[in-house]
Amino acid sequence: MKFVYSRWNEKSLTDEQKLERLLNLFSFILLQTSGDVNEALDWMNQLDEQYNFFDESFTYSDFINLLKDKGLIDETDGMFILTPKGEMKIRRDSFNEIFGKMKKSPEGFHESSINGKGIERNNTTKKYQFGDQPNNIDTTQTLSNAFKREGIDEFILNEEDIEIYDTEMQTSAATVLLVDISHSMILYGEDRITPAKQVALGLSELILSKFRKDSLSIVLFGDEAREVSLSELPFVQVGPFHTNTKAGLELARNILKRKKNANKQIFMITDGKPSAIYEPGTNSRRIYKNSWGLDPKIINKTLDEAVACRREKIKITTFMIAQDQYLIEFIKQFTAANGGKAYYSSLNELGEQVFVDYLKNKNRFED
Numbered sequence: 001m002k003f004v005y006s007r008w009n010e011k012s013l014t015d016e017q018k019l020e021r022l023l024n025l026f027s028f029i030l031l032q033t034s035g036d037v038n039e040a041l042d043w044m045n046q047l048d049e050q051y052n053f054f055d056e057s058f059t060y061s062d063f064i065n066l067l068k069d070k071g072l073i074d075e076t077d078g079m080f081i082l083t084p085k086g087e088m089k090i091r092r093d094s095f096n097e098i099f100g101k102m103k104k105s106p107e108g109f110h111e112s113s114i115n116g117k118g119i120e121r122n123n124t125t126k127k128y129q130f131g132d133q134p135n136n137i138d139t140t141q142t143l144s145n146a147f148k149r150e151g152i153d154e155f156i157l158n159e160e161d162i163e164i165y166d167t168e169m170q171t172s173a174a175t176v177l178l179v180d181i182s183h184s185m186i187l188y189g190e191d192r193i194t195p196a197k198q199v200a201l202g203l204s205e206l207i208l209s210k211f212r213k214d215s216l217s218i219v220l221f222g223d224e225a226r227e228v229s230l231s232e233l234p235f236v237q238v239g240p241f242h243t244n245t246k247a248g249l250e251l252a253r254n255i256l257k258r259k260k261n262a263n264k265q266i267f268m269i270t271d272g273k274p275s276a277i278y279e280p281g282t283n284s285r286r287i288y289k290n291s292w293g294l295d296p297k298i299i300n301k302t303l304d305e306a307v308a309c310r311r312e313k314i315k316i317t318t319f320m321i322a323q324d325q326y327l328i329e330f331i332k333q334f335t336a337a338n339g340g341k342a343y344y345s346s347l348n349e350l351g352e353q354v355f356v357d358y359l360k361n362k363n364r365f366e367d
Contacts, residue, residue, distance in 0.1 A: 015058075022053060022063065023072075027093040030082065031194045031201075035235035037073050037080040082234065090234050094198040095205035098351035125163040138163040171365045172213035174259035175358070176252035177203060180270040181222045181236065182243040184322075192321055193238045195347045196269045199354050203267075204230050206355065211362070217255050221248030223276055223287050227255065242276035242289045246298075249305040249316075256314055263365040264314045267354060271322035273330045274302045294326050299333070306338040316340035317357055321347060 026044060033039040045060055047053065054060045064080075067073045072086035125138045145161040177200050185192040200218055207214045218228050222241025225248040249266070256264040277298050279286045290298060309316055316338045318331055323344060335342045345353050 019058075019066070023067075023070075023089070024093050024097075026067070027090045028097075028194075028198075030086075030090055030234060031094075031197050032191065034237045035082050037082050037086075041080065084231070087231055087234060091201040091205045091230065094201035094351075095209075097198065098202045098355055099206075101352050102355060127160065127163065136164050171263060171362075172215075172261045173211075173263040173265060173362065173365055174215045174217075174256055174261035175203075175207075175264075176217045176219055176255055176266045178219050178221060178248045178252055178266060178268040178270075179236075180243060180248075180268075180272065181220045181238050182241045182272055182275075183222075183238060184243075184272045185238045190347075192271055192347060193236070195350050196321075197233055197236060199269065199351045200233055201230070202351055203354060203358065204233075206358070213261075215259060215261060217252070219248055219252050219255070221245060221251075223289075224285070225251040227251065242287070242291065243270065243272045243274050244276040244278070244287070245270065245274040246277050246302040246305050249302070249309065253305070253309055253312065253314060257312070263361075264312075265361060266309065266314060266316045267358070268316060268318045269321065269350070269354075270318065271320070271327070272324065273326040274298050277301050294330060299330060302330075303333060303337045306334050306340075310338045310340075315361075317361075318342040319345045319350060319354060321345055321350060 022044075025047075026040060029040045029043050030037070033043065041064065044053070044063070048060060054063065064073075067086075068075070070085070071083055072089055073080050074083050075081075125141055141163040142157070142161055145163065146155060146157045149158070149161065150156050179193075179196050179200060181193065185196070204216050204218075207216050218230070218233060220226055220228055220236060221244055222239050223244055225244060228236065245268075248268070252266050256266075273294060275291045275295070275298065276287050276289045279288050280301075288297065306316065316334075317340055318334065320327060320331060320342065331342045334340075341357075343353055343357075
């Protein structure tokens with residue numbers, strides 16, 4: 001690979017930064033192509049024609065070779081496929097995209113919401129407060145503070161000199177993220193499924209990196225509901241489905257029953273009112289559908305599931321990514337039945353709102 005050097009100015013990107021941006025763009029396009037590497041590369045090629053990503057010093061072929069060298073893609077029978085390392089990069093890029101927005105927001109990403117008087121030590125420290133455990137004192141930093149204040153010759157230790165290692169609480173949470181994959185998630189020229197997948201991948205990275213005692217399960221619901229693994233998530237596609245919210249909630253509740261975590265919650269991302277349920281009393285799982293208005297047969301069964309979650313102390317937080325009149329009316333009833341919360345969220349703010357609410361819930365669990 002060759003690099004061309006030009007006159008530097010403070011607005012210039014380094015070659016490494018340009019490469020990183022190309023890789024991040026490729027990750028995002030992969031979400032939109034449902035993990036189809038060949039289609040994503042075609043998109044990159046088309047975008048290059050408009051924005052001149054590549055030149056003689058770094059060609060389109062060089063970019064493909066870079067993806068191979070980094071272990072992000074592999075080639076089989078002339079077709080490119082995404083590797084496990086590539087899946088991990090998509091997850092981390094999703095987290096960084098959301099986390100970056102949070103750091104720029106007025107509220108920001110507050111670490112204080114996840115620290116407390118627990119017993120697992122972090123690498124960070126804080127000033128001593130009454131009730132902190134003496135065995136968590138950072139001796140080196142404490143002595144350094146005293147020496148800086150009084151000097152070595154006249155050593156006096158004051159309370160304000162004492163530094164304590166932060167600790168993480170031992171509480172844990174089991175979360176099910178419910179993602180609507182009904183047909184409306186790609187209707188009217190608006191791609192709603194890509195931000196939803198990005199949130200799921202970013203939330204999984206947050207839990208894997210910061211809250212390892214927590215668990216996250218992903219459930220998709222359209223005509224039916226099914227659980228998917230993180231490795232499947234980039235490849236998820238919207239189908240010609242109705243919205244069987246009850247089936248999604250029922251599967252989520254059954255998943256949480258098997259979890260030993262003390263705290264259990266459901267985050268639901270949806271853009272439509274319930275429009276389907278399984279026919280009661282049938283073994284064939286035949287689906288009853290009605291897309292018009294709020295069908296009492298469908299709504300009542302869905303509200304029953306919200307009540308069942310409440311009885312099992314499972315809080316449901318709903319993120320509405322549409323403002324359909326029927327959806328808003330249903331969510332009012334649904335939230336009242338479960339005792340949970342609901343937010344209207346734009347697609348640009350969806351990830352930030354989910355992250356913030358997850359952290360707020362962690363803080364509430366610890367209290």
